[in-house]
Amino acid sequence: MADLMHALVLQGGQMFLVLVLAPLLMGVVRRIKARLQRRRGADLLQPYYDLWKLLRKEVVPAENASRFYRIAPYVIFAAIWVAAALVPTFASGLMFNWSADLIVIVGLLATARFTLALAGMDVGTSFGGIGASREMMIAVFAEPAMLMVVFTLSMLAHSTQLSAIADYLILQPVGLRISLGLTLVTFTIVLLAENARIPVDNPATHLELTMVHEAMLLEYSGRHLALLEFAAAIKLLLYVSIFICLFFPFGMATGAPAAAAILVGVLLYLLKLGIGGSLLALGESAVAKMRVFRLGEFLGMAFVLGLLAVLLLFVTRGVRG
Amino acid sequence: MNLALDIAHLLAGGLVVISFVLLYQTRLVSLLDSYVAHAVILGCAVGWQAISQHEPALYVTALLALVVKAGVIPLALRRIVRKLNIHREVDQVVSVGLTMLAGTGLTALSVLVMLPVTIHESSIAREDLMFALAVVLLGLLMMTTRRNAVSEIVGFMSLENGLVLAATGAKGMPLVVEISVVLSILIAIFVIATFLFHIREQFETMDVQALDRFRGDLHG
Numbered sequence: 259m260a261d262l263m264h265a266l267v268l269q270g271g272q273m274f275l276v277l278v279l280a281p282l283l284m285g286v287v288r289r290i291k292a293r294l295q296r297r298r299g300a301d302l303l304q305p306y307y308d309l310w311k312l313l314r315k316e317v318v319p320a321e322n323a324s325r326f327y328r329i330a331p332y333v334i335f336a337a338i339w340v341a342a343a344l345v346p347t348f349a350s351g352l353m354f355n356w357s358a359d360l361i362v363i364v365g366l367l368a369t370a371r372f373t374l375a376l377a378g379m380d381v382g383t384s385f386g387g388i389g390a391s392r393e394m395m396i397a398v399f400a401e402p403a404m405l406m407v408v409f410t411l412s413m414l415a416h417s418t419q420l421s422a423i424a425d426y427l428i429l430q431p432v433g434l435r436i437s438l439g440l441t442l443v444t445f446t447i448v449l450l451a452e453n454a455r456i457p458v459d460n461p462a463t464h465l466e467l468t469m470v471h472e473a474m475l476l477e478y479s480g481r482h483l484a485l486l487e488f489a490a491a492i493k494l495l496l497y498v499s500i501f502i503c504l505f506f507p508f509g510m511a512t513g514a515p516a517a518a519a520i521l522v523g524v525l526l527y528l529l530k531l532g533i534g535g536s537l538l539a540l541g542e543s544a545v546a547k548m549r550v551f552r553l554g555e556f557l558g559m560a561f562v563l564g565l566l567a568v569l570l571l572f573v574t575r576g577v578r579g
Numbered sequence: 580m581n582l583a584l585d586i587a588h589l590l591a592g593g594l595v596v597i598s599f600v601l602l603y604q605t606r607l608v609s610l611l612d613s614y615v616a617h618a619v620i621l622g623c624a625v626g627w628q629a630i631s632q633h634e635p636a637l638y639v640t641a642l643l644a645l646v647v648k649a650g651v652i653p654l655a656l657r658r659i660v661r662k663l664n665i666h667r668e669v670d671q672v673v674s675v676g677l678t679m680l681a682g683t684g685l686t687a688l689s690v691l692v693m694l695p696v697t698i699h700e701s702s703i704a705r706e707d708l709m710f711a712l713a714v715v716l717l718g719l720l721m722m723t724t725r726r727n728a729v730s731e732i733v734g735f736m737s738l739e740n741g742l743v744l745a746a747t748g749a750k751g752m753p754l755v756v757e758i759s760v761v762l763s764i765l766i767a768i769f770v771i772a773t774f775l776f777h778i779r780e781q782f783e784t785m786d787v788q789a790l791d792r793f794r795g796d797l798h799g
Contacts, residue, residue, distance in 0.1 A: 435585075436592035558676040559603055565683050566599065569690060570592050573709060576694050577702045 268520070269353040273343040275524075276499070280342075280491040281305035283498065283535050288462075290539035305491060312484035320381040320477050330377035331478065331485040334370045338489045341366040342496040346421045346503050348523035349511035350428075355421040360408045363420070363500070364401065367452070370489070371397055378474030389473025392550060396458065396470065399557030400451045403444050406564025410441045411504060413571050420500070424507040437574075440567035442505050447560035449497045451553075453490070456542040458553060498534040499527075506530060583631040587703050590624035591710035594744060595686065598717040598737055602678050606667075607660050607729050611653050614733050618648035621740045628747045631703070637747055644743065652736065660729055673724045681724075685716040707748025714741030 285302040292299025301307075319327060344358035375393050378386035412418040414437070415426035451458045454471035463469055475486050503510075509526035511519040548556060597617045604610040622645035629637030693709035700708070718738025722731050 436589050436596070439589075440596065555603075555675050558679060562599065562679040562683055563596070566596065566686065569683070569686055570595075573690055573694070573706065574588065576690070577705050 265353040268349065269343075272347060272349075272352055273339075275347065276342040276492060276495055277339070279528075279531065280488070280495040281309060283495050283531060284491045286532065286535045287494075287539045287542075290536055291543055294539065294543040305487075309484050309488055312487070313481050315480040317480035317482055319479075319482075320383075323381055323477075327377055327380040327477075328482070330373050330380075331482040331489075333373045334377075335485045335489045335492075337366045337370040337373075338492050338496065342492050342499070344420075345496060345499045346424050346507075346510060347499050348527040349520055350421040350424045350503075350507070351511070351513050352421075356419065358420045360411070360418045360420060360423075360500075363496075364404055364408070367493070367496075368397070368401070370493075374474055374486075381477045383477060385473045385476050389470055389476075392470045393474065396451050396553060396557065399554060399561065400448050403557060403560040403564050404448045406561060406568055407441045407445050407448070407504075410437050410564065410567045410571055413568065413575075414438075420503050424503050424510055425512055427504075427507050428510060428512060435571070435574075437567040437571040438505070440563045440570070444560045444564040444567065445501060445504065447557065449501060450541075451557055451560075453494045453497055455538065457545050457548045457556065460547050495531075498531060498538070501534060502527070502530045583627075584703055584706075586627055587624070587631065588706055590620055590627055591707050591744060591748075593620045594624060594740065595710050595713050595717070598714050598721075598741075599679065599682055601733065601737055602682050602717065602721055602724075603675055605675065607727065608657070610730060610733055611657055611660070614736065615649050615653050617737055617740055618644055618653075621743060622649060624744060625747045628703075628707075640743065640747060644740075648736070648740070656729060656732070678720065678724050682717050682720055685720060686713045689713040689716055704748050708745055711741045711745035711748060714738070714744060717741075 282302065282305070284305045285300070288304070289299045289302055341363045344354055344363065346352065346355050346358065371393065375390040378390040378393070380386070408418055411423050414435075415423040417423060417426070450456070454461050459470040461471070463472065471490070475483060478486055509522060511523040594617065597613060597620055600613045601610065601617065604613050622641045625637055625644055626641035629635065629641060689709055689712035693712050694705065697705045697708055715738050718734050718736075718741060721734030721737065725731050725734060
């Protein structure tokens with residue numbers, strides 16, 4: 259009974275940790291980008307204030323909005339939150355980590371994306387339609403690349419479970435693998451594409467012909483908008499967490515951990531999140547946004563690199579038995 | 580884990596990856612930069628072979644790769660590109676996505692061909708030979724999908740890098756043969772390059788003038 263309570267507390271802690279940290283990560287990224295542009299930038303806590311303000315505002319739906327339009331933000335938020343709660347962040351042996359299969363997470367995110375694209379088209383404005391069609395185009399290229407990442411890691415760790423992969427990477431000597439480097443690049447590109455970050459989409463603009471993600475949210479207001487923006491923040495945290503879990507899981511508490519190991523895990527996780535956010539801001543400041551028509555090439559390259567990673571791993575298998 | 584094998588794998592695999600980068604680059608100047616990376620990785624791979632095989636002769640090959648291929652040739656090509664005023668040119672015949680997919684197919688092909696053939700060799704030699712074949716095939720692919728002479732020369736030289744990788748992976752190649760082969764190929768490239776560019780220079784100037792007349796009509 260005490261064990262169950264312990265597991266529940268840890269799992270619940272993880273669920274709320276991602277919820278609490280997500281806007282902060284967003285704030286850190288925005289702040290660093292602002293500093294790099296020699297602006298002072300908004301407060302680190304600004305995303306929380308924004309969400310709080312939006313939550314208290316009235317919802318003004320479009321006249322022809324269907325019921326689906328009202329349900330969509332809740333569905334999207336729920337799917338992304340569940341996915342984020344499952345990913346091992348500070349410990350790999352949490353209660354529901356067994357269900358954190360990479361393919362399940364890809365599926366949850368695909369559900370959220372599908373719902374968002376439908377909601378974008380629901381009101382029938384041209385911006386929503388453009389955003390939805392571009393989002394689906396990006397998804398068509400990004401998802402196969404993501405699956406290549408999944409294949410490579412599951413071939414390496416003999417499992418598609420995130421916690422098993424993290425355990426494998428922590429406990430087994432993996433050695434120098436070019437495949438891991440290639441999947442790192444592939445996953446980085448997928449991360450940028452899925453979170454509407456700079457070479458693919460610009461998260462800071464509104465009312466531009468190039469926008470993708472913001473175009474679908476254009477009609478939303480009040481608590482619906484708050485939920486969708488919150489979901490976007492959690493999604494960024496989720497991807498950075500998967501990145502940490504797959505490529506830098508070191509220091510994560512494994513098995514049935516002691517309190518000290520968990521504390522170390524949490525602190526290291528926060529540190530890694532900070533580094534990840536800073537790198538993201540740096541990268542975004544260094545490159546320019548790409549034309550929409552070049553996205554196919556960019557994401558196609560990610561796919562080919564992923565495929566190459568699988569191939570090279572296959573070779574290593576073949577050669578070393 | 581076998582560190583020697585891992586590093587050899589990393590460097591040889593890196594060479595294949597840079598070959599893909601070469602296929603992806605359509606701008607001539609960036610293409611030359613990527614070729615420098617190709618040559619540097621080749622130099623490191625050969626150097627690592629020299630260390631792990633205790634073969635001092637291979638150091639010479641590595642040095643040749645680093646100095647001549649990563650230094651002299653790209654510099655010369657860059658000068659030519661700038662002189663011909665084509666450093667902003669984008670060279671693309673087949674779409675990048677298709678080329679990359681074809682490249683992946685060729686890499687898979689070289690895996691399927693090389694692994695069964697070399698079954699009695701050591702793992703380092705097997706991996707090296709396989710990656711070398713992939714680099715050679717990717718170089719050929721590059722030569723067939725590009726129209727610009729500079730890109731074709733870069734493709735040819737990346738192909739030659741693959742040959743060097745194969746030669747160093749297999750033990751027992753005499754140093755004299757190796758150096759003379761490498762040197763003669765390098766000299767051949769120089770001759771071909773200058774030859775091509777002298778011809779091109781003559782026709783290009785005429786061509787550009789002819790094109791300029793039409794360009795004004797099209798876009799003006």
